[in-house]
Amino acid sequence: MAEPQRLHDLFDAALDLPATERGAFVARACGDDAALRAALERWLAADSSLDTFLEIPPGLIAQAHAQAAAEEVPRRFGPWRVLRSLGVGGMGEVWLAERADGEYEQCVAIKQVAYPTPGLLQRFRQERQILARLEHPNIAHLIDGGVDARGTPYFAMEYVDGMPVTAFARNRALDVRACVALMLQICEGVRYAHQNLIVHRDLKPSNILVGTDGTPKLLDFGIAKILEASDASAPTGTGQRLLTLDYAAPEQQRGEAVTTATDVYALGVVLHELLTGVRPFAHAGEGAARIHALLREEPALPSATVDASLADAAARRRALRGDLDRVLLAALARDPQQRYASAEAFAADLHNFAEGRPVAALGQGKFYTLRKFVVRNRIAVGAATVAMLALIGGFGVAIVQARHARAAAERAERGNEFLVNLIGNANPYYGGKPPLLVDAIDRAVAEIPLRLAGQPLLEADIRRAIGQAYAVLNRNGDARAQLDLAAALRMHAGGNEYAQILQSQAYLEWQLGRYDEAGALYRQALAHCTDDARGRRQRADLLNDEAALFADTGRYAEALASAGQSLRLRENLPDVSPREHAVNLSNLANAQDGLGRFDEALATYQNALGELETLGAPAEFDVAILLNNLAYLQDEMGHTSAAVKSQERAIALNRKILGVDQGLTIKLGNLALWYSKLGRHDEAAAAIDESLHLAAQTLSADDQKLGNLHAVAARIALAQGDAAAAIVQAKEALAIYAAAKTLEPGRREKAQATLDAATSLAARVTGK
Amino acid sequence: MSESVTELIYAANDGNAEALRRLFAHVYTELKRLAHIQLARAGGQTLNTTGLVHEAYLKLAQPGERGLSDREHFFSLAARAMRQIVIDRARAQVADKRGGARRELVDIDAAFDVASGELGPEALLRLNEALDRFDREEPRLARLVELRYFAGLGLDQIANLQQVSERTLNRDWRRAKVQLYLTLNPE
Numbered sequence: 001m002a003e004p005q006r007l008h009d010l011f012d013a014a015l016d017l018p019a020t021e022r023g024a025f026v027a028r029a030c031g032d033d034a035a036l037r038a039a040l041e042r043w044l045a046a047d048s049s050l051d052t053f054l055e056i057p058p059g060l061i062a063q064a065h066a067q068a069a070a071e072e073v074p075r076r077f078g079p080w081r082v083l084r085s086l087g088v089g090g091m092g093e094v095w096l097a098e099r100a101d102g103e104y105e106q107c108v109a110i111k112q113v114a115y116p117t118p119g120l121l122q123r124f125r126q127e128r129q130i131l132a133r134l135e136h137p138n139i140a141h142l143i144d145g146g147v148d149a150r151g152t153p154y155f156a157m158e159y160v161d162g163m164p165v166t167a168f169a170r171n172r173a174l175d176v177r178a179c180v181a182l183m184l185q186i187c188e189g190v191r192y193a194h195q196n197l198i199v200h201r202d203l204k205p206s207n208i209l210v211g212t213d214g215t216p217k218l219l220d221f222g223i224a225k226i227l228e229a230s231d232a233s234a235p236t237g238t239g240q241r242l243l244t245l246d247y248a249a250p251e252q253q254r255g256e257a258v259t260t261a262t263d264v265y266a267l268g269v270v271l272h273e274l275l276t277g278v279r280p281f282a283h284a285g286e287g288a289a290r291i292h293a294l295l296r297e298e299p300a301l302p303s304a305t306v307d308a309s310l311a312d313a314a315a316r317r318r319a320l321r322g323d324l325d326r327v328l329l330a331a332l333a334r335d336p337q338q339r340y341a342s343a344e345a346f347a348a349d350l351h352n353f354a355e356g357r358p359v360a361a362l363g364q365g366k367f368y369t370l371r372k373f374v375v376r377n378r379i380a381v382g383a384a385t386v387a388m389l390a391l392i393g394g395f396g397v398a399i400v401q402a403r404h405a406r407a408a409a410e411r412a413e414r415g416n417e418f419l420v421n422l423i424g425n426a427n428p429y430y431g432g433k434p435p436l437l438v439d440a441i442d443r444a445v446a447e448i449p450l451r452l453a454g455q456p457l458l459e460a461d462i463r464r465a466i467g468q469a470y471a472v473l474n475r476n477g478d479a480r481a482q483l484d485l486a487a488a489l490r491m492h493a494g495g496n497e498y499a500q501i502l503q504s505q506a507y508l509e510w511q512l513g514r515y516d517e518a519g520a521l522y523r524q525a526l527a528h529c530t531d532d533a534r535g536r537r538q539r540a541d542l543l544n545d546e547a548a549l550f551a552d553t554g555r556y557a558e559a560l561a562s563a564g565q566s567l568r569l570r571e572n573l574p575d576v577s578p579r580e581h582a583v584n585l586s587n588l589a590n591a592q593d594g595l596g597r598f599d600e601a602l603a604t605y606q607n608a609l610g611e612l613e614t615l616g617a618p619a620e621f622d623v624a625i626l627l628n629n630l631a632y633l634q635d636e637m638g639h640t641s642a643a644v645k646s647q648e649r650a651i652a653l654n655r656k657i658l659g660v661d662q663g664l665t666i667k668l669g670n671l672a673l674w675y676s677k678l679g680r681h682d683e684a685a686a687a688i689d690e691s692l693h694l695a696a697q698t699l700s701a702d703d704q705k706l707g708n709l710h711a712v713a714a715r716i717a718l719a720q721g722d723a724a725a726a727i728v729q730a731k732e733a734l735a736i737y738a739a740a741k742t743l744e745p746g747r748r749e750k751a752q753a754t755l756d757a758a759t760s761l762a763a764r765v766t767g768k
Numbered sequence: 769m770s771e772s773v774t775e776l777i778y779a780a781n782d783g784n785a786e787a788l789r790r791l792f793a794h795v796y797t798e799l800k801r802l803a804h805i806q807l808a809r810a811g812g813q814t815l816n817t818t819g820l821v822h823e824a825y826l827k828l829a830q831p832g833e834r835g836l837s838d839r840e841h842f843f844s845l846a847a848r849a850m851r852q853i854v855i856d857r858a859r860a861q862v863a864d865k866r867g868g869a870r871r872e873l874v875d876i877d878a879a880f881d882v883a884s885g886e887l888g889p890e891a892l893l894r895l896n897e898a899l900d901r902f903d904r905e906e907p908r909l910a911r912l913v914e915l916r917y918f919a920g921l922g923l924d925q926i927a928n929l930q931q932v933s934e935r936t937l938n939r940d941w942r943r944a945k946v947q948l949y950l951t952l953n954p955e
Contacts, residue, residue, distance in 0.1 A: 008943065043946045047942055050945050054945050
């Protein structure tokens with residue numbers, strides 16, 4: 001069939017001519033090449049006679065035809081008359097239908113499996129079963145079900161006459177706030193499903209339709225999973241159903257266990273798309289790079305990915321920067337444990353955003369005491385909380401897995417160790433963003449009697465962890481209740497675990513300002529430590545905490561003794577972590593500082609700093625605290641320039657790790673004071689302005705620390721010669737001191753002195 | 769599901785032969801399944817393969833912002849899969865006929881096929897042989913026939929997909945038809 005090129009060319013050229021001119025063209029073009037001319041004429045004749053050849057697509061073979069003929073297009077499903085097909089889904093076909101008996105006007109979507117294989121039928125029954133237990137305004141609900149004329153089951157569900165959520169948002173040009181509000185409604189439906197122990201597993205815009213009234217509804221629970229004990233060990237794969245890559249959580253793509261956090265990821269992708277106009281990893285481009293990014297990288301900062309072609313791109317970038325960035329990244333964390341554990345937790349933070357409160361993903365930083373930051377060991381918060389929820393979370397997911405793990409190990413002790421290690425080793429700052437989930441902890445508490453019945457020691461350790469988390473969250477009453485229960489459960493067994501519970505109780509009392517009680521609890525805990533390596537390590541931790549407590553109450557000599565004892569114990573312990581050692585050193589330095597042994601303190605701080613700096617990013621939080629305390633010392637020693645440098649570094653780290661919090665507020669205030677001492681007035685004014693601005697969200701109105709900040713502002717204003725501003729600020733400080741529950745000696749007097757100086761300055765100025 | 773078709777497409781594009789083979793298996797399975805459903809829907813009428821392939825594409829590739837080359841790649845694979853489905857069935861039909869069973873019935877079917885402009889199973893097998901030769905000698909035309917005839921795409925769609933002018937495609941298509949027709953009907 002390899003015809004010469006000449007024939008092809010002439011054929012093409014002839015086709016461009018009207019039929020009447022072709023004869024003349026062929027004669028002219030072929031000349032006396034009779035073979036060419038015959039072939040060309042044959043081709044052109046064939047061309048004009050071929051009307052239907054290859055124009056009707058081949059039907060499949062007779063067998064398929066016969067089969068198809070037997071399968072009529074359904075016209076009726078029970079009382080429903082089919083109007084049209086809505087499409088083919090993963091399992092079968094979906095039809096739009098209406099009541100055939102005219103009873104009332106209602107359109108429904110009818111779903112039926114394509115082929116009643118056992119596997120498909122089972123899935124189908126499961127979807128129906130799932131829908132039957134879900135009655136919620138944001139979920140398309142089950143209306144009816146039955147079998148058709150051929151005995152194949154079908155069900156009718158609410159027909160949503162809407163469009164996918166992304167298209168809806170685009171059409172209505174929803175702004176950031178409206179998108180968040182819409183996502184909150186979607187979360188309602190998902191939260192409700194989670195409460196019913198159902199994970200959707202395939203959330204994406206085409207399964208989230210928004211009606212003309214703006215109500216979003218979830219559809220297609222076709223691959224949803226009921227979280228039950230019997231499922232925990234079942235394969236988590238989604239059968240033949242192909243995942244939508246962009247919306248599938250990493251653990252889903254790897255075929256690992258699916259939890260409620262899996263849905264959170266998908267919601268995160270949808271929200272990302274709503275807010276930025278693109279999905280996460282869009283920047284990674286197409287092809288292998290994108291796949292790689294999806295599976296292995298954390299997404300880019302959402303505010304940096306806003307589709308520039310959006311009309312309000314700049315406004316969106318601004319609105320996303322900060323809180324929404326953090327919320328989205330927390331929802332999209334590759335590690336499910338770093339993610340919001342459920343739609344409820346995700347929604348709670350979106351509510352925070354919507355109502356202008358700081359988001360939890362921001363990190364809570366409530367660890368500091370008054371003037372200096374007390375350095376302690378391992379207060380497990382964020383990650384521990386998450387780990388705990390993963391184990392006994394109110395969602396029934398992980399507890400099942402945990403129970404299975406234990407059953408497999410056939411020893412409750414194993415599960416115990418697992419949990420305790422998970423919690424004990426978790427450091428809230430290492431990820432930079434502790435996701436706190438206080439609501440979920442509440443639910444976990446409610447589940448304890450059910451989940452941990454008959455395992456008192458495990459229950460004790462878990463209640464301790466929960467109590468500790470409550471303490472960090474300032475839910476002190478709840479914290480005490482949990483810790484008391486834990487102590488009661490462990491009291492008889494005693495030992496290091498009991499000492500740990502006492503340690504947590506001590507921390508709580510300390511936080512509440514009950515220093516004597518805290519000290520007594522530390523003593524008691526020390527008495528319960530065993531004499532082996534583990535007990536000695538525990539004792540070292542306790543002594544270190546005790547040193548910090550002593551320092552906090554001005555008992556520096558005792559602080560020095562405890563810190564020194566702790567360090568000596570560590571010297572003989574195997575595998576002391578460099579971080580623990582450095583933290584210990586810095587408590588020693590703090591005590592030396594308190595005793596006026598400044599040179600020793602400076603050297604100790606510098607040692608500790610050197611040790612921490614070798615640890616890189618994971619120790620940055622400790623470095624930030626240390627630099628802050630070092631700055632105080634340097635200021636005390638009259639090295640104000642050095643103090644400023646230390647504090648600037650501390651502040652940069654604070655911004656990076658914890659964002660806006662009370663620590664940042666206070667640090668900025670002190671930096672402002674030192675700038676002012678150095679005559680750097682503009683920098684001082686800027687720093688105190690920012691500090692007071694942050695104080696509005698991070699300090700309560702009657703906190704003496706807020707008074708201190710106003711006093712600093714007054715002194716700075718005075719130094720700049722602005723008497724009027726100094727008077728306003730000093731009066732504010734005095735008013736706060738008057739209302740404050742506790743007040744350090746000398747504060748009021750200093751503020752009063754500033755006010756007097758400002759008043760006399762004002763008089764001199766007006767006097768002129 | 770440990771592998772995603774999207775990933776396979778990318779891998780196949782990068783020249784991974786195993787990925788191509790697995791991708792083909794996916795497409796083939798999916799198309800067969802969809803063909804069944806569509807036949808059921810159409811009540812046995814002529815199969816609308818365009819819709820079918822589009823459906824398969826939507827189902828398999830989940831096109832979001834996929835690039836054009838991915839789409840073209842997918843459609844040419846889908847068309848190749850359709851060709852194989854049709855030819856497999858034609859082969860089965862011919863074998864069935866040679867086996868002697870249902871001879872009369874099949875003849876009636878064949879007569880119907882001819883009257884309606886469709887190719888009978890034997891004609892399909894010969895078309896396939898001719899296409900095999902095209903695969904070697906004029907691969908561009910072979911792809912075109914697969915896309916137009918077996919996948920049922922319109923020339924406008926193919927033009928869009930391959931980024932060539934519809935006029936060029938039209939000439940190619942007519943030449944392909946003529947050559948194939950003359951191969952199937954030598955005088």
